[in-house]
Amino acid sequence: MTTLCYAKKTCSIGIHVLMEEIGKPYELKLVDFSKGEQKSPEYKALNPKGKVAALVRDDGSVITEFAAIAMWLALSNPGKSLLPQDTEGMIRTIETLDFIVGTVHMLSWRMWRRPDAYLSDSNAYADLQLRGKKAMLNAFELVDEQLENRTYLMGDFSIADAALYYTEFWAVDIAGWDLPANVKKHYEEMKKRPSVIASRSLEGV
Numbered sequence: 001m002t003t004l005c006y007a008k009k010t011c012s013i014g015i016h017v018l019m020e021e022i023g024k025p026y027e028l029k030l031v032d033f034s035k036g037e038q039k040s041p042e043y044k045a046l047n048p049k050g051k052v053a054a055l056v057r058d059d060g061s062v063i064t065e066f067a068a069i070a071m072w073l074a075l076s077n078p079g080k081s082l083l084p085q086d087t088e089g090m091i092r093t094i095e096t097l098d099f100i101v102g103t104v105h106m107l108s109w110r111m112w113r114r115p116d117a118y119l120s121d122s123n124a125y126a127d128l129q130l131r132g133k134k135a136m137l138n139a140f141e142l143v144d145e146q147l148e149n150r151t152y153l154m155g156d157f158s159i160a161d162a163a164l165y166y167t168e169f170w171a172v173d174i175a176g177w178d179l180p181a182n183v184k185k186h187y188e189e190m191k192k193r194p195s196v197i198a199s200r201s202l203e204g205v
Contacts (some may be wrong), residue, residue, distance in 0.1 A: 003027040005054040012053035014166035020195035022077045070159040100163040108136035140183050147182035165190045
């Protein structure tokens with residue numbers, strides 16, 4: 001059975017949403033960051049990067065990185081329509097997914113959430129966090145334009161929406177920020193989906 005290695009309040013919640021959307025049996029393996037389990041020999045043997053999410057497939061092979069896992073899930077379950085089948089739709093979905101993971105998450109949120117990963121001087125953390133927040137909200141403004149007159153990023157629900165959801169979760173439920181109008185509407189719609197309800201239950205929110 002496929003196993004999702006996850007940690008609470010990380011980007012793995014987006015993969016959890018996709019697993020629920022697909023509806024096939026799977027197992028969850030919690031990697032407790034508070035105990036440093038992501039650095040344990042056991043987990044590093046599974047994923048040397050020491051990150052989540054990691055997806056262990058039925059044959060024992062492992063996929064890491066959000067975009068790769070999301071793409072594999074979509075392509076392996078074409079009947080769930082998690083990725084447009086036309087070339088243009090597929091390319092635009094990947095474009096959007098890469099922007100969310102690369103810019104909203106890695107470039108922006110990480111500065112706000114983990115200034116210690118970039119600076120040794122704690123006195124400079126506040127400035128870096130401010131820059132991270134500004135960058136993330138600016139990125140959300142671009143996403144907001146894409147969502148104009150749309151419920152979901154590509155029109156219909158796709159893997160890109162699962163990525164946007166986890167960054168919205170961070171911004172609202174962890175940081176307490178206000179989202180642009182269309183992004184806020186998207187977040188509220190996502191919270192109505194059974195897959196997201198299941199994920200939020202796991203997260204304890």
